[in-house]
Amino acid sequence: MRIVVLAGGIGGARFLRGLKSAVPDAEITVIGNTGDDIHLFGLKVCPDLDTVMYTLGGGIHEDQGWGRAGETFAVKEELAAYGVGPEWFGLGDRDFATHIVRTQMIGAGYPLSAVTEALCARWQPGVRLLPMSDDRVETHVLIDDPEGAEGTRKAVHFQEYWVRLRASVPAHAIVPVGADQAKPAPGVLEAIAAADVVLFPPSNPVVSVGTILGVPGIREAVAGSSAPVIGLSPIVGGAPVRGMADKVLEAVGVEATAAAVARHYGSGLIDGWLVDSVDADAVDEVEAAGIRCRAVPLMMTDLEATAAMAREALALAEEVRA
């Protein structure tokens, strides 16, 4: 079975671990969000790709969900001693090595997709990990400018909004800078075309899955796919399971409910939608929108619970196909 998964960071990575456990023989292609990539200290950092790679490759800091296990922070401390920041972005020593290798390869002319493949040669994530695009796409967030006159707004890098500001200020718009000029990375459209199932894990529908779908050609390929497209709600009981998806949903005018996110994707894109058992009353609303819907436990509390979610998604895909 060929499965394509559009993944963001922590939620996507954890779901993928469950999916691998549920269908160990499946051929899984992950299309990773690169809109949250950031250049720090002259290095290209790809947080979402790395979270998937480290999680599936056994190198992740389990409790934290991002970054490396057994991490140290000597480089960061020294950079701070030189007065070089930002200090709010947690780059550890082990993690630095990944960014050094990536930056060096990109400087040598390799596209990000080839770099990602090279990094994965070490981590052996057990999936084919593709960046959504080899072109630079950078998600910016339009916020009120605290230093400007009243009503003045400014765009900040997504990581500044997310990590430094903890999404604590209103986001007026989410702007994927460069997306309109970006091309899907080699293999992306081919993988979607060849897929038996396409899955949207419980990743952020705006700044993770939404950014991937914003690369011209990807949304069309997913919408046009003959394979069932099944999503899992990242919103449970009216709040994000993890992270601050409600904040960016608000920016795009979508209510933070399981049903509203399904309608946001729409029946033109997704065929099936899983909501959490606590949101069982949303099933009818989602089905009324032309999307087959089931209520099942959606908390990724451990590997088995996550594998069960993956099995439910694949079962719904079978149902859609039948």
Add this chain to the structure above:
Amino acid sequence: MRIVVLAGGIGGARFLRGLKSAVPDAEITVIGNTGDDIHLFGLKVCPDLDTVMYTLGGGIHEDQGWGRAGETFAVKEELAAYGVGPEWFGLGDRDFATHIVRTQMIGAGYPLSAVTEALCARWQPGVRLLPMSDDRVETHVLIDDPEGAEGTRKAVHFQEYWVRLRASVPAHAIVPVGADQAKPAPGVLEAIAAADVVLFPPSNPVVSVGTILGVPGIREAVAGSSAPVIGLSPIVGGAPVRGMADKVLEAVGVEATAAAVARHYGSGLIDGWLVDSVDADAVDEVEAAGIRCRAVPLMMTDLEATAAMAREALALAEEVRA
């Protein structure tokens, strides 16, 4: 008193510490060798400049003489796990931060001299540290090619010859690639012109002091200076005090003796020369070459012994001046 010192790495840095102790009120300008700079992992590494900066700034690994105190090697271990080397060059995590800041500033358009000043703003070495040149000069060493046909030679980077091969293969020539096109960094010629004394510490006469002198304009400025130019022999009792200077002296056809190194510099360049007490019988030979010479203890066993060497050098300068 304005003192200019042409310095390599460990020997130069330790001598400078003694000099600062001997004449705490002197205005010391250090012209540092950059011929052993190397690009590793996409980062610009300046071993000699950093050794001077760390040593005088209190960050050096004392026993080792290079690199940072309390160093860790997580980044290097991770790079090795990616199969990215070289493994023979010991870049620690703390050290990496220096190279990251430097590389980022150079990428932003700052010349090496401005970058060095910025790094020194943290370390406060108590001297003005100037790279010999803002232009790239890279010392290469011509060795026998172990993989080539008999008699085939190849050029390797100085660090590969020095650190990886431990100077264990014959060096046929020392080639400062780019030196002919290099210009002295801003301030270098001005500092020499304004100097009351110019000192050559017991640094490597070929690949440290020799490389600095090889930047067009610097040798001429030193030779034409009205200030006394005093050198300290890095060769004691027919062998280098530290390092493998004898190997590179052989490559340029100079015997590894205190007197031969003095004659190699020549009376057109240096006015005075200190040899170690064990080489007292070399004094006449050096003086016969038109260079004032004294035999004094030249082992930098501790700060006081090193300060005494500096005082001897300055005393010899006074003698030359008188």
